[in-house]
Amino acid sequence: MSQSIAVVGAGICGLFTGLSLARKGFDVTLFERDVPPPEGDAEEAFFNWQRRGAAQFRHPHAFLGLMCSVLGENYPDLLEELLEAGARKMTFADMVPKHMADQYQPEAGDEKLWMLLCRRATIETVLRRYVAREANLRIHSQTFVTDVIVEEEATLTGETTLTVTGLELTDRQNQNRESIHSTDVIVNASGRADKFYQWLQNKGAHIDEQRDDAEIVYYTRHYELREGVSEPERDSDNPSAGDLGYLKYGVFPGDNGHFAIIVCLPNEESELRTAVKDGDKFDQICMNIPGLVPWISPEQAKPTTSPFGIGEIHAVWRDYIPSASAPRLLNYFAVGDAAARTNPLYGRGCSTGTVHAHLLSEVLSSEADPWQRANAFKAQTEAEIRPIFSASLSEDKRGIKKAAAIREGRGVETAGSLKQWFALAFGDALVAAAKYQLHVHRGIMRTVNLVEKPGMFLEDKKIRNTVLRYMLRGRKRNAAARIERAASREDMINSVCDPST
Numbered sequence: 308m309s310q311s312i313a314v315v316g317a318g319i320c321g322l323f324t325g326l327s328l329a330r331k332g333f334d335v336t337l338f339e340r341d342v343p344p345p346e347g348d349a350e351e352a353f354f355n356w357q358r359r360g361a362a363q364f365r366h367p368h369a370f371l372g373l374m375c376s377v378l379g380e381n382y383p384d385l386l387e388e389l390l391e392a393g394a395r396k397m398t399f400a401d402m403v404p405k406h407m408a409d410q411y412q413p414e415a416g417d418e419k420l421w422m423l424l425c426r427r428a429t430i431e432t433v434l435r436r437y438v439a440r441e442a443n444l445r446i447h448s449q450t451f452v453t454d455v456i457v458e459e460e461a462t463l464t465g466e467t468t469l470t471v472t473g474l475e476l477t478d479r480q481n482q483n484r485e486s487i488h489s490t491d492v493i494v495n496a497s498g499r500a501d502k503f504y505q506w507l508q509n510k511g512a513h514i515d516e517q518r519d520d521a522e523i524v525y526y527t528r529h530y531e532l533r534e535g536v537s538e539p540e541r542d543s544d545n546p547s548a549g550d551l552g553y554l555k556y557g558v559f560p561g562d563n564g565h566f567a568i569i570v571c572l573p574n575e576e577s578e579l580r581t582a583v584k585d586g587d588k589f590d591q592i593c594m595n596i597p598g599l600v601p602w603i604s605p606e607q608a609k610p611t612t613s614p615f616g617i618g619e620i621h622a623v624w625r626d627y628i629p630s631a632s633a634p635r636l637l638n639y640f641a642v643g644d645a646a647a648r649t650n651p652l653y654g655r656g657c658s659t660g661t662v663h664a665h666l667l668s669e670v671l672s673s674e675a676d677p678w679q680r681a682n683a684f685k686a687q688t689e690a691e692i693r694p695i696f697s698a699s700l701s702e703d704k705r706g707i708k709k710a711a712a713i714r715e716g717r718g719v720e721t722a723g724s725l726k727q728w729f730a731l732a733f734g735d736a737l738v739a740a741a742k743y744q745l746h747v748h749r750g751i752m753r754t755v756n757l758v759e760k761p762g763m764f765l766e767d768k769k770i771r772n773t774v775l776r777y778m779l780r781g782r783k784r785n786a787a788a789r790i791e792r793a794a795s796r797e798d799m800i801n802s803v804c805d806p807s808t
């Protein structure tokens with residue numbers, strides 16, 4: 308167990324990887340290009356931590372049931388520290404819409420259905436300080452990994468092996484001192500900006516990459532509740548998150564009176580994309596969406612940032628054992644966004660990344676042979692992460708189609724075949740049933756929180772029968788449950804876009 312492991316990146320997954328490996332007795336060194344969190348509390352970290360290495364750092368994050376269960380089961384003391392820093396636990400009972408409250412009876416499994424509400428700065432600061440106290444682990448900040456060292460060998464049985472043996476580093480804290488760090492195992496947790504993919508291919512590795520553009524840009528603005536004001540109650544007729552087809556939106560309640568609103572726009576929505584970058588117009592867009600009005604009306608909250616955006620929203624999957632004839636890449640593992648990335652709209656990245664980190668630590672502690680480890684990790688990743696990736700990708704594709712239909716003035720609800728009609732009718736019935744039947748709502752929340760594989764709740768007979776019963780009510784009646792009382796695309800553009808631009 309005294310193997311040395313270098314983890315590249317001290318973001319969410321790098322920290323969880325380091326933590327779980329150190330607890331299993333490995334000797335862990337984390338390398339992070341950015342500075343550590345500043346002294347002080349969540350406010351200080353949110354407003355002043357220089358975090359250029361994680362471009363999404365100031366975008367709001369939902370921390371879903373899957374990640375929360377890993378946290379609660381393995382690190383209850385960390386959870387306590389997060390709550391002390393202002394993070395809030397939102398239980399399944401809290402998520403039950405008011406009009407269904409009388410149907411609510413606690414059930415086994417509800418305890419896994421909770422979310423942690425806080426800014427990413429808050430969770431990352433607390434997690435980072437917690438991990439830094441761990442024995443067998445050290446974090447080198449302001450240290451850029453600039454390349455990976457690989458030894459190539461031909462085996463007697465004819466395979467080529469590529470064994471990673473170290474990292475090239477540039478230490479910005481010490482006058483850009485360059486050095487080599489030799490290690491037994493390398494874990495790449497360097498996130499969206501991963502460069503190992505290129506470095507390893509330059510050295511002969513075969514890596515299969517699947518990359519699909521979600522064709523959206525994601526905009527955020529942060530707000531703070533005014534003194535003495537509480538968060539608005541959840542209203543299922545005017546939801547605080549939704550999909551208007553041409554625009555997706557959502558409120559992310561945070562810690563210490565802060566919250567953020569996101570507005571996601573298809574790349575093609577150029578007029579709205581120009582408007583949304585302006586603070587006043589961002590707010591005006593929100594004021595055209597009834598579910599957002601109670602959050603941002605001027606007497607309720609004040610903005611704390613300007614709107615800011617992030618593009619390049621891709622679903623990415625990387626396979627490091629693409630074929631039997633590919634060179635065997637040994638002692639190298641990628642976790643989190645460096646391995647599998649999904650559209651942030653679903654809030655899944657930190658959950659899948661946290662699970663991925665723990666899968667790796669199980670594999671490394673139970674297998675010693677490098678090739679067995681590589682295969683076991685691939686198998687675990689396929690079993691646990693791939694279904695979530697695939698479901699996210701399908702949702703992206705549906706979103707792209709829907710947005711294009713609305714832009715082009717085509718009906719999104721018309722079916723060209725019986726199969727399509729059934730799918731649309733089933734979808735409408737599901738939305739309507741979830742709005743009024745708590746067991747259906749609970750099933751959907753199991754998928755949302757990733758406590759089971761996406762869509763698995765539809766295998767539940769009681770849920771399926773309820774949805775089929777709702778289908779008998781007819782599409783028109785069911786569709787009414789889905790229609791949002793927000794501005795149409797045309798009205799939104801007319802109300803916020805400057806005709807001269």
Ligand SMILES: Cc1cc2nc3c(=O)[nH]c(=O)nc-3n(C[C@H](O)[C@H](O)[C@H](O)COP(=O)(O)OP(=O)(O)OC[C@H]3O[C@@H](n4cnc5c(N)ncnc54)[C@H](O)[C@@H]3O)c2cc1C
Nearest residue numbers: 316318320340360363368369452498643644651654656657
């Ligand atoms: C706009 C947006 C919103 C999101 N919202 C959610 C959400 O609501 N819920 C959710 O679960 N997920 C969300 N995600 C996804 C989530 O942010 C990622 O899945 C998660 O951060 C992945 O963790 P990671 O550790 O793999 O990467 P990161 O957290 O990005 O960390 C990578 C780290 O590696 C460091 N690094 C990179 N290169 C080097 C190098 N060469 N040398 C040294 N250090 C290096 C970086 O500085 C960084 O600290 C969102 C993503 C985006 C883009």
